[in-house]
Amino acid sequence: MATATLARQIGRAITKATNSTGSGNGWFSPHMAAASRAIAERISLVDLVLEVRDARIPLSSAYDQLRNYTSSSKRIIVMNKMDLANHSQLKDWMKYFEQKNYISYGVNAHNKESIQQLLNFLQARVRELKKVDHSSHTTTILLVGIPNVGKSALANSLHRIGRISAAEKGKLKHATVSPQPGETKNITGLKIASHPNIYVLDTPGVLPPHILDDEVCTKLALTGTIQDCFAGEKELAQCFLSILNRSDEYKKWAKLSNSENERSFADRNIECSTSSEMGMKRKRQYPTDHTQDFIVHDVRRTLFEVISFLMVMWKMKGLLRKS
Numbered sequence: 087m088a089t090a091t092l093a094r095q096i097g098r099a100i101t102k103a104t105n106s107t108g109s110g111n112g113w114f115s116p117h118m119a120a121a122s123r124a125i126a127e128r129i130s131l132v133d134l135v136l137e138v139r140d141a142r143i144p145l146s147s148a149y150d151q152l153r154n155y156t157s158s159s160k161r162i163i164v165m166n167k168m169d170l171a172n173h174s175q176l177k178d179w180m181k182y183f184e185q186k187n188y189i190s191y192g193v194n195a196h197n198k199e200s201i202q203q204l205l206n207f208l209q210a211r212v213r214e215l216k217k218v219d220h221s222s223h224t225t226t227i228l229l230v231g232i233p234n235v236g237k238s239a240l241a242n243s244l245h246r247i248g249r250i251s252a253a254e255k256g257k258l259k260h261a262t263v264s265p266q267p268g269e270t271k272n273i274t275g276l277k278i279a280s281h282p283n284i285y286v287l288d289t290p291g292v293l294p295p296h297i298l299d300d301e302v303c304t305k306l307a308l309t310g311t312i313q314d315c316f317a318g319e320k321e322l323a324q325c326f327l328s329i330l331n332r333s334d335e336y337k338k339w340a341k342l343s344n345s346e347n348e349r350s351f352a353d354r355n356i357e358c359s360t361s362s363e364m365g366m367k368r369k370r371q372y373p374t375d376h377t378q379d380f381i382v383h384d385v386r387r388t389l390f391e392v393i394s395f396l397m398v399m400w401k402m403k404g405l406l407r408k409s
């Protein structure tokens with residue numbers, strides 16, 4: 087089926103279903119319910135399904151609709167955001183999926199080389215498929231997954247790199263990428279390869295209406311798939327601090343918290359009479375100017391201090407209990 091027709095059909099189905107759906111609960115909006123049905127109907131029509139997951143939480147970010155979908159040769163689990171994940175853990179996850187007979191792949195949607203490798207991998211899979219069914223029609227790949235795992239970022243990067251590799255001219259299309267979950271509202275078809283033609287279909291992120299497991303909920307909130315309030319802000323903070331504490335990562339931030347640093351920060355604060363002046367000074371000091379660097383810096387310093395404080399408290403509690 088031609089990609090444009092398929093994308094139009096999915097789009098129409100979403101619009102129709104959106105108009106006839108009652109209100110959802112929490113994160114499960116009517117739009118999500120509609121998208122979910124439209125995607126389910128179309129899964130059998132496409133050649134490959136890329137199930138995009140978050141490489142940091144490959145089990146908790148599974149796409150519920152594929153739970154009973156066993157045709158593993160057509161389904162590829164793509165663990166995106168691997169730049170944010172622990173590399174040795176990612177290797178373990180690849181082994182885990184291999185044992186379960188799933189094809190899995192780790193990728194960073196923001197990295198050219200990583201995308202080029204994924205593209206080569208997909209083209210090889212498509213050639214395998216063509217050997218079996220001998221058809222010459224356009225190959226369609228459906229990108230599915232929960233919100234905010236990077237489906238649109240992947241679609242855009244594959245489109246951009248694919249067009250450059252094929253030396254194709256013309257305007258690039260763009261799927262909406264956003265740090266807020268649920269930004270993708272429509273299906274967008276993007277061409278990622280020629281001879282044979284391959285299109286990816288970017289779809290809206292979908293979650294099940296209810297998530298019964300609290301730990302899954304917490305992980306989804308921590309990685310930005312659902313809002314913090316759904317997991318409980320206190321539980322979220324506790325879980326986050328214990329993850330940081332276990333990883334020892336926070337110890338690297340000790341240098342942000344030494345007295346020297348604090349003094350120079352305080353001095354600079356006094357020197358600058360207004361916050362905008364302060365911003366200008368900070369920008370001048372860091373030529374690459376990532377205002378966010380200062381936010382990240384402050385957040386890390388605070389986290390280091392909180393965890394260190396908690397460690398002391400826990401130790402004291404332990405000592406008190408022993409005595």
Ligand SMILES: Nc1nc2c(ncn2[C@@H]2O[C@H](COP(=O)(O)OP(=O)(O)OP(=O)(O)O)[C@@H](O)[C@H]2O)c(=O)[nH]1
Binds near residue numbers: 237265268270
């Ligand atoms: N660090 C990192 N960030 C990524 C990567 N891929 C995507 N992101 C970021 O993750 C956020 C979500 O990306 P989107 O592509 O909008 O995610 P989506 O799955 O299409 O989201 P929905 O529209 O909610 O379905 C954006 O801020 C992206 O820049 C990646 O590989 N690494």
